[in-house]
Amino acid sequence: MTYKNPLATTTDYGLVQVGANITVTNGVISIDAPGNPLYSTTVVTADYSATNDDYYIGVNSAVATTITLPAGTDGKMFIIKDELGPGSGNITIQGTGGETIDGSATFVNSVTYGSVSVVFRGAEWHVV
Secondary structure, eight states: OOSSOSSEEEEEEEEEEEEETTEEEEEEEEEOSSOOOOOOOOESSOOEETTTOOOOEEOOOOOOOEEEEEEEEEOOEEEEESSSSSTOOEEEEEEEEEETTTTEEEEEESSSSSSEHHHHHHTEEEOO
């Protein structure tokens, strides 16, 4: 069996290149990624159904607001933050299709300027 493009190659001085832009030199892994990663940000003032394109959802509302998460995909994460501060309403986060958040139907953030991160794994969302 012959491979035309090996997954790992060695060069002089103990350098191993693993795939594109990843090198291991004397046990140190380096990743050369162009630019900085950018995350999708959304600001809402009323109830909102998050999409898989969302990452950070800022809530700027003086009344109670509900954020509905999309159907979960393993590893998908959202950050939901109260951006209004004093005078803001509670932020209720709920899953879709019976998906729970740490075993409950909803998670309520009532902390002024508070934020919550949730990640999906298995069959439910987890607060981290």
